[in-house]
Amino acid sequence: xxxxxxxxxxxxxxxxxxxxxxxxxxxxxxxxxxxxxxxxxxxxxxxxxxxxxxxxxxxxxxxxxxxxxxxxxxxxxxxxxxxxxxxxxxxxxxxxxxxxxxxxxxxxxx
Amino acid sequence: xxxxxxxxxxxxxxxxxxxxxxxxxxxxxxxxxxxxxxxxxxxxxxxxxxxxxxxxxxxxxxxxxxxxxxxxxxxxxxxxxxxxxxxxxxxxxxxxxxxxxxxxxxxxxxxxx
Numbered sequence: 001x002x003x004x005x006x007x008x009x010x011x012x013x014x015x016x017x018x019x020x021x022x023x024x025x026x027x028x029x030x031x032x033x034x035x036x037x038x039x040x041x042x043x044x045x046x047x048x049x050x051x052x053x054x055x056x057x058x059x060x061x062x063x064x065x066x067x068x069x070x071x072x073x074x075x076x077x078x079x080x081x082x083x084x085x086x087x088x089x090x091x092x093x094x095x096x097x098x099x100x101x102x103x104x105x106x107x108x109x110x
Numbered sequence: 111x112x113x114x115x116x117x118x119x120x121x122x123x124x125x126x127x128x129x130x131x132x133x134x135x136x137x138x139x140x141x142x143x144x145x146x147x148x149x150x151x152x153x154x155x156x157x158x159x160x161x162x163x164x165x166x167x168x169x170x171x172x173x174x175x176x177x178x179x180x181x182x183x184x185x186x187x188x189x190x191x192x193x194x195x196x197x198x199x200x201x202x203x204x205x206x207x208x209x210x211x212x213x214x215x216x217x218x219x220x221x222x223x
Contacts, residue, residue, distance in 0.1 A: 031209035042114075042199070042213040043154075050209060058210065090153060094209060099144060099201075101154040 001026050004102035006091050012108045013081040021076040021105050023091030031094045032074040033058070034066065036087040037104075043090065049074055081109045112137045114214035116200055122220045123190055131185040131217045133200030138181050140202040144211065145174050145185050148197045157198075158185070190221045 007022045025032065033048040035058075045058030047066040055066050063085060065077040074093075078085060086109045091102040113136045123129055133143075142161045146154040158174040160167045160183070166175040173186040183200060197218045201211040 033209060033211075035211075035213075040215065042215040043201075043211075044213075045210055048209055092154075092211075096141075096209065098156045098159045099211060100156065101146075103153045 003027065004091055004093055004100050006089075006102035006105050008105060009103070010106045010108075012110065013078075014110055015081060015083060017081050019078050019081065021078075021089055021091075021107075023074045023076065023102060024072050025074075025091075025093040025100070026072065027093060027095075027100065028071060029093035029095050029100075030071070031096065032068065033092045033099075034064070034074070034076045035090045035092065036060065037090060038087050046076065046089075078107075081107075083109050085109050112202065112204055112212040114200060114202065114212050116198075116214035116217050118217055119215065120218045120220075122222060124222055125190060125192060127190050127221075128186070128188050129190055129219075131187070131198050131200075131219070133183040133185070133214060135181045135183075135200075135202050135212070137202075137204060138178050140178060140204055143174075143176055143183050143200065143202040145172075145183075146199040146201065148199060148216070150196075154199065187219075190219075192221050192223060195220050 004025045034046040035043040049055045049068040089105045092099045117132045145157045158167045160176045171188040197216040199216045
């Protein structure tokens with residue numbers, strides 16, 4: 001099993017550009033989440049999903065969209081990138097037990 | 111809203127010492143609590159998962175305890191090694207939102223030779 005995979009590993013965007021961060025898991029987990037990690041603030045939940053077709057907002061959802069058309073994939077879309085979205089983004093999955101995290105995507109918005 | 115505090119923020123110990131990392135949380139209605147390890151520039155690796163009905167969980171040299179009513183968990187690391195150097199994160203999930211974790215800012219551990 002590959003576990004949780006994320007692409008790209010690193011991305012530089014200009015303010016106003018849009019992009020999609022990809023996340024996939026091969027463990028047949030129902031629950032998937034996106035977090036961002038900023039220095040001194042810990043990880044904060046952006047959006048999460050409890051199954052295909054079902055998503056909800058976390059603590060810091062503004063500026064991000066998600067969808068979950070399949071159990072395996074949970075992409076995160078930045079609609080119009082802002083410097084405040086410079087961060088490291090982690091995707092996670094679980095079946096209400098241990099949460100498994102991907103390796104992260106480092107995003108720099110100029 | 112759940113808030114998580116980890117003390118100390120940073121810790122440096124010589125190899126071989128036993129050590130305790132502390133985690134406190136404000137909302138005791140938790141579903142479970144996980145301890146993670148994060149190496150610099152890497153993702154999170156789950157170390158231990160404690161269900162709300164459990165008092166402790168052990169894996170090798172690691173032991174995590176949970177006192178749900180007082181909102182506390184501790185991670186005990188026995189016979190520390192330089193390879194244990196990393197940031198340790200505590201993350202409870204609350205009843206009804208079991209897929210959502212709330213993280214502390216972590217304890218950065220350095221084990222010296």
